[in-house]
Amino acid sequence: MLCIKVPLREAEKVKNELIKKDLLDKDHYLKKDKEFVYFPVKKRFKSEYKLVHKILKKKKTRTNLRSALTKKLRKKDLVFLRTSMDVIGNVAILEIPKELEKKEKLIAKEVLRTNKNIRTVLKKGKHEGVFRTQKLKYLAGEKTTEAVYKENNVILRLDVEKVYFSPRLSNERKRVYKQVRKGEDVLVMFSGCAPYVCVIAKNTEAKHVTGVEINPEAHNYALQNVLLNKLNNTSVFLGDVRSIIPKLNKKFDRIIMPLPRSAIHYLDVALKVSRKGTVIHFYDFQKEGETNKSVEKIKKACRDAKKKCRVLRVVKCGQAAPREFRFCIEFMIL
Ligand SMILES: C[S@@+](CC[C@H](N)C(=O)[O-])C[C@H]1O[C@@H](n2cnc3c(N)ncnc32)[C@H](O)[C@@H]1O
Structure with a gap:
């Protein structure tokens, strides 16, 4: 090639x-x-x-979909086709560019035809509001927004419209759980339907994993997912991290903050339940080469809380917009 x-x-x-x-x-x-x-x-x-x-691997799905559509779309339309999609269990979420809106049903039907495991095709929306949920449009197949998804040895049930969830973060969850050591007390703030909670509890020897989520729908799925995965070293709470976490009355060894862009407004809450040696995984959206802005925000919050910290690593773990990326800034309280 x-x-x-x-x-x-x-x-x-x-x-x-x-x-x-x-x-x-x-x-x-x-x-x-x-x-x-x-x-x-x-x-x-x-x-x-x-x-x-070089010898390169061929992408199966993309090839099938693109080649299937070469006979059905005009060449000038094919240029706009995006073949990457979020697949959550049997549900596929497609990004349809404006230029292809009139062809969206046709594209969705081809997705169903070329992917035997997909039963529902929905059109991607924008993540909005406090719950970070997206309004999805039904395009083809079975009319449902509920999915059962497997990753990192866990099963997750969720409603893709009522709950924030991204299958693209499964590698990131793996990267994080690989760091968890035996006996750790872990806090997952903004825990959603509990993907981090379940993945960490299932794959590590953590003593306990606690999740806090404000969206009642996500919390209900979190409760189901904890049961579904037969986890007994976990607790999930419904409510605002700012009011729930101080009431937990404990300190944590590791704190995960998967709320890019707004996590900074809650860092004071995390710092109050941290101690010497606590590792915080702080997510933020930044432009390439500008992660020092996130690091400065963290350092200021630590100074305000009269804590010392050391940045362990900055990891790029996804893309948010053409020149904007999801970064995880990992730091330790000294
Ligand atoms: C980007 S999503 C991440 C969800 C989940 N951790 C995941 O990775 O799939 C952020 C979540 O934080 C929740 N959230 C936002 N503000 C919150 C707050 N103040 N307290 C608790 N949860 C909050 C939202 O409802 C949403 O489910």
Whole structure:
């Protein structure tokens, strides 16, 4: 497969250029080593970077959907097609660009036809409000918004419209649970339908995992998910972290704050239940190269709370917008 060999630090810039010039081959996975990213490209072209040959894995779903649609969509429409989708159990959530709105039902039917495990296709909305839920539009298949999803050895039941949930964060949840040590007392703030709570409780030897969530629908699913996964070292609470957490009357070894953009408004709550050695996983949205802004916010909150901290690592763990990423800033209380 023809690829362009790009130094890691320039990967994002080159990828955007390739997409803009319609040169990126979206039907194959890219390859990465310690120094370079190899992007599959559609044809030879002049570039300051080397063009090389690599063996790359083919993307099954995308190929099927794109090729199935080549006969049904005009070439100029196909350019706008986004074949990546969120699959939560039997439910697929599709991003339909404005240019393809008139073809959305047709695309959804092809998704059903080409993916035997998908029974419902919905159109993605915008995450809004305190609950971070999205209004979804029914496109094809069975009329339901409830899904049963498996990841990291747990089963999660949830309503994809009434509860925030992202399957794209399953690797991030794995990365976090791998850090949890035997005997830890873990707090998950903003716990939703309890994906972090269940994944940590199921895969680690944590002493206890506590979740706090304000959305009653999400909390109800959290209760079900704790039962479904037969977890007995967990507690989930319904309510605002600001009023619930002080009443728990305990300190934690690890605190997870998966509420990017607004987590800073609740860092004082987390700091009050931290002690020497507590590790905090603080999520934020930032532009590449601007994570120092998040670090500064954290340091200021620690100073205000008269606590000392040390940043352990900053991890990029997702994309929020074209040039905005989800970062996890992990720091320890000293
Ligand atoms: C981005 S979602 C993350 C949910 C879950 N942790 C996950 O990863 O799927 C943030 C969650 O925080 C909840 N939330 C927002 N403000 C809150 C608050 N003050 N107290 C408790 N939960 C809150 C929302 O209802 C939402 O479910």
